[in-house]
Amino acid sequence: MKNSTVVVAATVGVLAVAAVGYAVYFDSKRQTDPEFKRKLKRDRKRAEKLAKAEAKRLTEKSTQDIEEFLATATEEDYPTSMEEREQFCMAQLSAGEELFVKGPENYSLAAICFYRALKVYPAPAELVMVFQKTIPPEVFTIVMGMLSKDVQSKEEKYYTVFPPKEMNVKVEEKPEGMDVNGQRVMRRGLVATKGFTKGEVIFTEAPVISSLEPSLEGKNFCHYCLKEMISKDLMIPCNSCSVVVFCSDECRTKAGQEFHEILCTKNLLATSTGASATPSPAQALREYTKDSRNVVPGLLAKFLAKMVHDESLNSGAEYNSFDHLERLVYVEKTLGPDEEKEIELLKLALGANIPGIDQFITEERYLVMKARLLYNIYGISSAISPSLNVKPMPETHRSVRDRPITGAGLYRTTSYLMHSCEPNTKIVYSGRDHTVSLIATETIKAGDELQIGYIKNGKQSTEQRRLELFTKYRLQCSCALCEMTD
Ligand SMILES: C[S@@+](CC[C@H](N)C(=O)[O-])C[C@H]1O[C@@H](n2cnc3c(N)ncnc32)[C@H](O)[C@@H]1O
Known part of the structure; x- marks a missing residue:
């Protein structure tokens, strides 16, 4: 009996010789026979066509x-x-x-x-x-x-589902002249989707995130909803720090889940366990906020912690807080020593609890987030007494100006309100907490644009108003009154 390996090897050998022979034949044919060449071309074209x-x-x-x-x-x-x-x-x-x-x-x-x-x-x-x-x-x-x-x-889809229908407003784009390069500039504002009489509430809105004026923290103001508490008995402490107080168990729980668990200085725990006296990263951020009277880094830390919490809920919501933030307009900021310090503080304060946040907070992203907050936050007036003595924070110009400003908040819908020197609405904090309400100050028809006054509506001349608007908001007012008096 023949060895099968030999057969296979021989067969392979024969096939190889045949293949080489065919290749030689094929090659010489291709070079010499015009009919064969045409056939080859036709075959190749047919194969290409089939493949196509x-x-x-x-x-x-x-x-x-x-x-x-x-x-x-x-x-x-x-x-x-x-x-x-x-x-x-x-x-x-x-x-x-x-x-x-x-x-x-x-x-x-x-x-x-x-x-x-x-x-x-x-x-x-x-x-x-x-x-x-x-x-x-x-x-x-x-x-x-x-x-x-x-x-x-x-x-x-964003602006077809946002703001929600029950807020009675929609975001509308309107042309606003040309820029220096001859490009058409569009602006967005809020338009009423139904009519309102003077004094009616158009919508109320809780903020994405809010923060107390740093000097009021730990006093008689709620760390979560910013409400003023009239008696010490009503204050609910945090179990882990002596830095903040709450007005209810509900606020304490919500704050814990959304951001405070991550940003709590935990100084009471450190004292009871005799841990080192060096401030924790959360404490360092808090001290910076207090010393600089700049609420933005603290607000951003809360914002990022809350974003992670919202994502962990898997609520199925199509848009998260970041989707809202990234659509807001801003004036570009450049990196300075303050921002460098803030980035470092934020990375340390969040880093231990949010894996990957270190890579997320790039200089570029921080600057844009900070600029967006600065440009869109509102001053909140939650004090019961209109004569409470708090120094206004530099970044909270847009506010109810006849009451002390006790904090700042970022609002999804309210952020789209345009300014007018003859506004048809005003904002109020009637619940004396961080929930804002937009009130009609005259009769409003469905389709009317809604505007508030970013600056106090006094007796200033057009020139004075323009200067104030530009200084505070880099805004060149194009409201009806300014256009008329141009
Ligand atoms: C807080 S945002 C308001 C929403 C913004 N229009 C948008 O497109 O998202 C403020 C910016 O809106 C524009 N704006 C608001 N009121 C204006 C006015 N009266 N005249 C010109 N621009 C105005 C300015 O660009 C201003 O910086």
């Missing part, structure tokens, strides 16, 4: 699969509990893998699975990096296309 048609068919199929999926997909398709999300993610990943190994016909379905896995994965950016290394580039491209469609539709 197949690629087109696959692209069309993929587009159709993706469009069908995106048209019917909703947020409700995704589980909400942590455990279910984990199981869902794993199931989508393995389904995607099974599909892509079946070949290009199944690439779009595989991409849908990977996209669905991304929607529930807690760190999607990391998963994208894994995909980049492990799935076929064609599938990866489809997944990225789906993600970018997501971002685009989220962008376009």
Whole structure:
């Protein structure tokens, strides 16, 4: 009996010789026979055409699969509990893998699975990096296309779902002349969606985040809602620090969950355990806020802590606090020693509890966030007594000017109010806490633009008003009164 290995080797040898022979024949034919050359060209063209048609068919199929999926997909398709999300993610990943190994016909379905896995994965950016290394580039491209469609539709949808209908206002864009480069400048303001009579409340709004004027912290003002407490008996202390007080258990719980657990100086715990006297990072941030009378770094620290808390709730809300913040206008800021110090304080204060925050707070991002806050926060007047003696904070010009300013807050909708030297609304803090109300100061029809006075409406000349508006807000007023008296 012949040895089979020899047979295989011999067969391979014969085949190799045949292949070499055919290649030689093929090559000489190509160089000499014009008919053979034409045939070759025709075959190549036919193969290219077929490949093109197949690629087109696959692209069309993929587009159709993706469009069908995106048209019917909703947020409700995704589980909400942590455990279910984990199981869902794993199931989508393995389904995607099974599909892509079946070949290009199944690439779009595989991409849908990977996209669905991304929607529930807690760190999607990391998963994208894994995909980049492990799935076929064609599938990866489809997944990225789906993600970018997501971002685009989220962008376009924002002002159709925000502000919520019950606030009776919508954000509207209006042209506002040309810039120095001849580009059309658009501005956004709030427009009433129904009529109001003088004195009626148009909407009330709680802030995304608020902070007390630093000198009132720990006195008789609530650290969470900024309410003034008339008696010491009503003050609820923090269990871990002697720095802040609350007006209710509810405020203490909310503050703890949203930001205070992270930003509490915990000085009482340090004293009871005899820990070192060096201030904790949270304490250092607090001292800086107090000394500089600058609420912005503290507000930003709270904002970032709250953002992490909101995300951990997995509430299914389409837009988070950062989506709101990043749409607000601002005047650019440059990096100075204050900002360098603030970035360092913030990284230290948040770093121990929020992994990755160190990389998130880049100089560039900090400057933009700070500028957005500075440009959009409102001074809050929560004191019961109109004669409470507090020095106004430099960054809270936009406020109720006939009452002392006890803190500052960032509001999602109120931020869009434009200024007018003849406003048709005003803001009030009637609950004497951080909730703001917008009140009609004259009859308002549906479709009317709503404006407040960023500066006190006294007897100043147009020149004086303009100077004040420019100094405080870098704003060149284009309200009806200024235009008329131009
Ligand atoms: C707090 S934002 C108000 C919302 C803003 N218009 C937007 O597009 O998002 C303040 C900015 O709006 C613009 N603005 C507000 N009132 C204005 C006015 N009377 N005249 C010209 N610009 C005004 C200025 O650019 C100002 O800096």
